Amino acid sequence: MMATGAIVVVNGLNPLSLLTLGIGGVLALASALPSGIAPKFNPKLSSKNETQDPPPVIDSEGVASRREALASPRASEIPTPGEFKIYRQAELNRTTASLLANGAILIAGEDGSGKSTLAIAVVEKLQADGFTVAFIEPATPKQMLLEIAHQFDITTEDLEGKSLTADKLKRAIAQFLEENTAFLILDDAHCCDAKFRMWLKQLRRSDAPMLLLATDPPRTDIFINIPRIELKPLPEYAIREIMVQAAAERAIALKPSELSKLQERAGGNPMLAARAVDEEYLGLDVESGDHRRYFDITPLILLAGIAFVIMRFIGLGTGDQALYIFGGIAAAIFLGLSRLLYNLPPEDRRIR
Known part of the structure; x- marks a missing residue:
């Protein structure tokens, strides 16, 4: 008889009420658990935070402690100051x-x-x-x-x-x-x-x-x-290691955000990576680097040409003569440009 009454009560509730009752029941069970068997979960910690390097120890003069390198999980892989390492x-x-x-x-x-x-x-x-x-x-x-x-x-x-x-x-x-x-x-x-x-x-x-x-x-x-x-540009991890080594040689501390900004200026070039650290050490405000690491935009031009071809067919189907003509001319220009860039020698496709 009680089971029948419970079913009637549940059937009389809307889905939102059922959801509220379910959340309340879970919270009540969690609070009733003994402390010895409570799940060990810290919502403030994530797998990303657990693998991050500890913050650098800064002394009274603002110089990073050398102990931060030993505390890093990749400290054994980063060459010590003055050590020679080949990445190729x-x-x-x-x-x-x-x-x-x-x-x-x-x-x-x-x-x-x-x-x-x-x-x-x-x-x-x-x-x-x-x-x-x-x-x-x-x-x-x-x-x-x-x-x-x-x-x-x-x-x-x-x-x-x-x-x-x-x-x-x-x-x-x-x-x-x-x-x-x-x-x-x-x-x-x-x-x-x-x-x-x-x-x-x-x-x-x-x-x-x-x-x-x-x-x-x-x-x-x-x-x-x-x-x-x-020689292709070095991978990001190698550039970061070079920067960390250069910073350690100059006894300066660089935050991960600062390293990322410097890596953009290096562009996979090890000499520019060391120079970027020197510029940071001297307090120079440099916005861009001298590297030639650029992306090939030929696929983007090809996609644009395909889009204009589709636009041409849409104009043909809808009877829009202006859209049909514009799509055809634009598609011819973009597809021809992509073919021209494809036939150029690789070094000619770089922005000098």
Whole structure:
């Protein structure tokens, strides 16, 4: 009889009343639970907050404590100040393997993208394996030849004690590379004299292993003869680690929001990342960076062309002649523009 009465009472209530009764019953049961079995739940904590780094400890002078790095979950992955870390391991392995196979390779990328850092890592890896490496930078042709001869331990004087001419140095270096396993690495090769690059091309014909690093190299002489690796922007985590390391070297604390703002200015460029920290350290107000990390808008243009095609069909179906004509002209322009951008070389699609 009581069950029947309960059903009648429930049937007489509207859905809103039922919902109110249900919420009230849940709250009453939760308050009646003993303290020993109450669920341990803190509404102020979330999984995101639990994984965040603890706030930096700031001393009386406003300098961040070095202990904040130890408290971070990724502290073991972030290099300590002054520590060398390579973020392009795949490029390092590929370059080293090519050189060991008596090959030549060109590493291209924008200024500050990490070409020199990668070259230093290649030199250290080859020297650790017991190979002879000559790592040079742009200078006059004679100075570069003398530097190569010095690092290869090639004599630069004849039997009479006179300095060898440039042509004799070239022949001596070429003969040394033919008789020994040695590697030639040239940084900023695009700044070298054209005649010197032609000599490198002649060396390459005799299978002399070499690594060239250049910023936007022209498609001429030696640069068109050897395969290239285009360095892409570093991922966001790598740029953040570089910034954290640079900030630690300067004993400054950067909040996550400040790091995010600086990352936008870096654009995946490690040198610009370190420079952004320096600018923050000096208190400079810089709005944008010098990077060339831009998005390809060709898909957006293609979508706009498709939208105008749809607009043309709508005008055809509704009998709107103006909409039909406008949609056709706009679709032709946008689709033609997207095709033009698609056929351009990749570097021409960048905004300079």
